[in-house]
Amino acid sequence: MARIEFKGVSKTYPDGTRAIVDLDLVVEDGELLCLLGPSGCGKSSTIRVLAGLETFSDGMILADNNRIDHLPPQARDCAMIFENYALYPHLTAFENIAMPLRARRLPASEIKARVTKIAGILRMEHLMGRRPSRLSGGEKQRVGIGRALVREPAMFLMDEPLGHLEAYLRVELRAEIRKLQERLGITTIYVTHDQEEAAAIADRIVVMSAGRLQQVGSFLDLFDRPVNRFVAEFVGEPPMVFLPVERTNADSIAVKGVRIPISEPLRAALRATQDRELILGIRPNDFSLGPPVRDHLNGTVTLVQPQGDHAIVAVSTPAGPATAIVPSDRRPAPGATVGLTFAGERLHLFDSAARALNKGEGGG
Amino acid sequence: MEASRTDYFSLGEPKPDSMKLAVERRRATWLLIAPAFVVLLGLNLFPIVYALYISCHYWMLARPQPPRFAGLSNYQELFFDARFRNSVLVSLKFIVLAVGIEMLLGFGLAFVFNTRLRGMATLRKLTLLPSLVMPLVVGLVWFYMFNENFGIVNWFWVVLGGTRVPFLTQGALALLSIVATDVWQWTPFVMLVFFAALQALPEYVYEAARIDGLSGSQIFFRVTLPLLRPAILIVLIIRAVDALRSLELVFMMTKGGPAGDTEVLPWYLYTTGFMSPDLGYAAAMAVLMLALVTILSQLFVRQLESREVTR
Amino acid sequence: MKQNTSTRPLPAVTVWEAKPQSLFPRKRHSSLLSLALVGVSIGFATLNAHAAAATGQAGSVLDGQTIRILAIGDPVFQVMQKIHDDMEKMAGGKIELDVRPFDVLHQQVLLNAQNPTSSYDIIAIDLPQFGEYKSFLLDLNPLIKQTGFDTTDFHQAAWTGAQVGGKQLGIPIQPHPEILAYRKDLFEEAGLQPPVTTDDVLAAAKKLHNSKPGLAGIAWNAARGTPLGQTFIQVMGSFGQAPIDLPRTDHGFSIDNIKPENMKPMIDTPAGLATAKYLKALMDYSPPGILNMAWDERVRVFAQGGAAMTYIWSGRSAIYELDPQATARGKVGYVVHPHGPNAAPVSPLGGWNLGIPSNVDKSRIPLAWKVITWLTSPEMMKEYTKYGDCVSPRHSVSQDPEVVMHCPVVPVVDEMASKGELADWQRPPVPELQQIVDVLGSVMHEMLAGKRTPEDAVKESQQQIDRIMRKAGYY
Structure with missing residues (x-):
């Protein structure tokens, strides 16, 4: 159990690729923190550096205020769960789980007791005699989890642990992981590219891109108050719609000549900037479609994807493509012309540097 | 949960139609394989059966008389043949020493070559050279190298101030000289197999091991060694059987001398079958040697298989 | 495949050994390694003929036809390979000369005999092989009579050795004895007489051994197997005993009509024991590595001045007599087996x-x-001696000054032949000869290595050979 702190950590590969750029991050004791981002964003590198499997170029890593970055992986007391399970192919499930205890030369009786207990917790007593080649993917990862749990480490590092599993298994296992983590209260860093998974499991989520930390917060924080266009686009499904806007006034904007009503805080933010190349961000949920209205933002429906109780509607507007989510019974027909309206208080505005104008507020 | 899932995918009883089809397909398969099977069986089995047949006869090639049935007398004679017993013993000594040293050296070298140092690839290719040379040539070269009158080894030794060493004419030393030659020739091969096996070991297992807190030696004994087990067994089979059958080095270097201290089983068999030439007796020896080779290889193969099954 | 019969003189003992051997003798030590590689992998190198002009008028021998000869990688046939082109010019036709290692030749002769028509016109036969080959060979007597071939010029022992049951089955081309070569200069220096008895050999060996750095008393075949086995029975002959119980004659033993009761081994005899003790005594005055020494090495050690004496098949003396760099060249005297x-x-x-x-x-x-008459003619015999075959079974050639100059050993052998000192009963032509040799080559090696006493060794050899003979059903 530990509080982990990254201080200015950077990792640059010999070829000049920057995997991690100046990362400052605190993982609180007992917290489950998700590192979320597209592949290549540096999230895996971050926990591999923390585990000691990879070196880094700059900065320091502390656990409970002690530097650990000079220690070999063996001495960092972190347990890791790998995307490809990384089980010992020559050993049975039992021996795989027992390995960390054997490394610590615990007495055989204690090893047996602890492994058996873990097997019970994970409900896989019947698999203990099998080698990995005779386990399914889900079973393998349970063994991987068991191996991490058995030693009660200072931290759990999970590198896309459910990435290779089928969807229904992912849902089931992630719940199990969350339950176990809460019960044990072990600081956990969980890497994933799946925002739904992150939303379901994490106390806080860190969004990373191109080696840089973009935003830290709960899923709702990220969803409702993205600090920049990247977070806004990456979090939320289907992604946020972006439309270029013109400034008609110090505190008003228009899309293709159609004036857009905005909230007071947003207006205040708008007044504070001179930037003229602004981008409007609207979540598909915040659109509503109606009959076309003159002097309004109208568009042609290009695609309708029914999703059960709602449908995702792609609309081509003069300002650019937009996506809206509407109740199924109110979905338009493809080819129809529709008018788009949206609530002014749930809009996001980004400046030419892609930063959110209404940082930390707006939405809600 | 796993179990219930697999039930969805189980195929259940095959339908009568598909069963008929399967039978037909199997029949066709056998029909197609049959000629090759018969040829292979004949090629493999006939010489063995023929050797068994000869081994029960008195058959001197040098005499005009046809082979004469002799029952098991050849085997009986072998049982009391001290020279035969000695040659089996020498063969075993040779295998244990040569293959043992080759395994250890090859294993160690594989780790050295596994390091990603500049020039290792070239070095690796160079070290392979000895195993590309015909054993007979190797035997000839080393015979001259170890020769007491003309040998370069002794020459250097004397230049360095030593006295001549009877490499090939003193009992234990002669066997060791042959072992050394075999080691020279075959260590690179062993090294290469282990090197390939090492290269094939998954990196992730080592990451897991480090995370799990295994020390360097624990990683070696608990991870690397067990993972290399199949490679070790295969090299052991190949080398042990090969060493048991090899006679070229003895033939070129000592002819079994001094006083039979290097007379390996194949060399005794060769002199009996080709020089004397008492074919019946040599065949009996060959049959026993075949049995020995079979037992030896089966021991290892069983080890390999036992692992595959429980896996 | 091959039958017993011993490996004769210089020939390679076996298939594989023969190839490199054909190249080794005349090469220096430093190039041995590369030669070994080249020799084995490439096989016989084609040697360029730089032969002298033809001596005989043989233009009509072949008259455009082709002759097919199956032969052995021994000096005389190696010479033929060397001067092949000139010989074809001399003979006026094509000479197909297939040279094989000993065992392969033996095998091919036996296989060829099974063919309805022979693939070869002429084959090479080792002296002890006549007994075995007798039914496969043409009696040459009618041809000899018909053409008036002069037989009296040949050494008596060599000539009659090619007879079986009154039939002349071969014409000698390279018959030679194993004799003792000694360094005249060293013997003179030490005031020693040429050795006549085995005691003389031991005394001289003792005196000369280590008298100079790197000089051993005597080189001989003590390598395990055929080399030592042959040495044993050949030396035992000099102690007056054949390896099996052959009928005695005035001068030695008769091998004309060997009966089953003659097959009893005669190793555990006073002569056998004396032989074992003599060989054991030689060990003290032998070069290093003696226990692995065979035909090739003993001559080389001697040629380079590493030994004061050596047993040698006389034809092999060309190795140093024709080599300007050999220490022993021109300083060697020869005597009959002491x-x-x-x-x-x-x-x-x-x-x-x-x-x-x-x-x-x-x-x-x-x-x-x-x-055959051409190849064994005095002219050709003389030709061979120039290129490394120090053998002449013809009295007329043996006295030729040019021959004597190239091969000092030839007149010595000629004299031995005249005195009746050459014999072939030491290696009787019986099918079990190689087995006898093999037993002795292995048991006596244990004796030389100190693992058996001479008494024990002769007893053990006797028993083992006795078992072989019983198994063969002779008695």
Whole structure:
């Protein structure tokens, strides 16, 4: 159990690729923190550096205020769960789980007791005699989890642990992981590219891109108050719609000549900037479609994807493509012309540097 | 949960139609394989059966008389043949020493070559050279190298101030000289197999091991060694059987001398079958040697298989 | 495949050994390694003929025809390979000379005999092989009579050695004895007389051994197997005993009509024990590595001045007599195999003859015979001596000054032949000979290595050979 702190950590590969750029991050004791981002964003590198499997170029890593970055992986007391399970192919499930205890030369009786207990917790007593080649993917990862749990480490590092599993298994296992983590209260860093998974499991989520930390917060924080266009686009499904806007006034904007009503805080933010190349961000949920209205933002429906109780509607507007989510019974027909309206208080505005104008507020 | 899932995918009883089809397909398969099977069986089995047949006869090639049935007398004679017993013993000594040293050296070298140092690839290719040379040539070269009158080894030794060493004419030393030659020739091969096996070991297992807190030696004994087990067994089979059958080095270097201290089983068999030439007796020896080779290889193969099954 | 019969003189013992050997003797030590590689992988190098002009008028021997000869990688045939092109010019036709290692030749002769028609016109036969080959060879007597071939010029022992049951089955081309070579200069310096008895050999060896740095008393075949086995029975001959119980004659033993009761081994005899003790005594005055020394190495050690004496098949003396760099060149004296007490001086005779397979196409017999008479003619014999074959079974050639200059050993051997000191009963032509040799080569090696006493060794050898003979059903 530990509080982990990254201080200015950077990792640059010999070829000049920057995997991690100046990362400052605190993982609180007992917290489950998700590192979320597209592949290549540096999230895996971050926990591999923390585990000691990879070196880094700059900065320091502390656990409970002690530097650990000079220690070999063996001495960092972190347990890791790998995307490809990384089980010992020559050993049975039992021996795989027992390995960390054997490394610590615990007495055989204690090893047996602890492994058996873990097997019970994970409900896989019947698999203990099998080698990995005779386990399914889900079973393998349970063994991987068991191996991490058995030693009660200072931290759990999970590198896309459910990435290779089928969807229904992912849902089931992630719940199990969350339950176990809460019960044990072990600081956990969980890497994933799946925002739904992150939303379901994490106390806080860190969004990373191109080696840089973009935003830290709960899923709702990220969803409702993205600090920049990247977070806004990456979090939320289907992604946020972006439309270029013109400034008609110090505190008003228009899309293709159609004036857009905005909230007071947003207006205040708008007044504070001179930037003229602004981008409007609207979540598909915040659109509503109606009959076309003159002097309004109208568009042609290009695609309708029914999703059960709602449908995702792609609309081509003069300002650019937009996506809206509407109740199924109110979905338009493809080819129809529709008018788009949206609530002014749930809009996001980004400046030419892609930063959110209404940082930390707006939405809600 | 796993179990219930697999039930969805189980195929259940095959339908009568598909069963008929399967039978037909199997029949066709056998029909197609049959000629090759018969040829292979004949090629493999006939010489063995023929050797068994000869081994029960008195058959001197040098005499005009046809082979004469002799029952098991050849085997009986072998049982009391001290020279035969000695040659089996020498063969075993040779295998244990040569293959043992080759395994250890090859294993160690594989780790050295596994390091990603500049020039290792070239070095690796160079070290392979000895195993590309015909054993007979190797035997000839080393015979001259170890020769007491003309040998370069002794020459250097004397230049360095030593006295001549009877490499090939003193009992234990002669066997060791042959072992050394075999080691020279075959260590690179062993090294290469282990090197390939090492290269094939998954990196992730080592990451897991480090995370799990295994020390360097624990990683070696608990991870690397067990993972290399199949490679070790295969090299052991190949080398042990090969060493048991090899006679070229003895033939070129000592002819079994001094006083039979290097007379390996194949060399005794060769002199009996080709020089004397008492074919019946040599065949009996060959049959026993075949049995020995079979037992030896089966021991290892069983080890390999036992692992595959429980896996 | 191959039958018993011993490996004769210089020939390679076996298939594989033969190839490199053909190249080694005349090469220096430094190039041995590369030669070994080249020799084995490439096989016989084609040697350029730089031969002298033809001595005989043989333009009509072949008359445009082709003769097919199956032969051995021994000096005389190696010379033929060397001067092949000149010989073809001399003979006026094509000479197909297939040179094989000992065992392969033996095997091919036996296989060829099974063919309805022989693939070869002429084959090479080792002296002890006549007993085995007798039914496969043409009797040459009618041809000899018909053409008036002069037989009196040949050494008596070599000539009669090619006879079986009154039939002349071969014409000697390279028969030579194993004799003792000694360094005249060293013997003179030490005030020693040429050795006559085995005691003389021991005394001289003792005196000369280590008298100079790197000088051993005597080099000989003590390598395990055939080398030592042959040495044993050949030395035992000099102690007056054949390896099996052959009928005695005035001068030695008769091998004309060997009966089953003659097959009893005679190793555990006073002569056998004396032989074992003599060989054991030689160990103290032998070069390093003696226990692995065979035909090739003993001559090389001697040639380079590493030993004061060596047993040698006389034809092999060319190795140093024709090598300007050899220490021993021109300083060597030769004597018949030194003998034991109460035994006659006698050297074992071995070597090669030319014969015609009995299944050869009848129409080819005259040509084959013509070629044999040409190849064994005095002119050709003399030619061979120039290129490394120090052998002459013909008295007329042996006294030729040019021959004597190239091969000082030839007149010495000629004299031995005249005195009746050459014999072939030491290696009787019986099928079990190689087994006898093999037993002795292994048991006596244990004796030399100190694992058995001489008494024990002769007893053990006797028993083992006795078992072989019983198994063969002789008694």
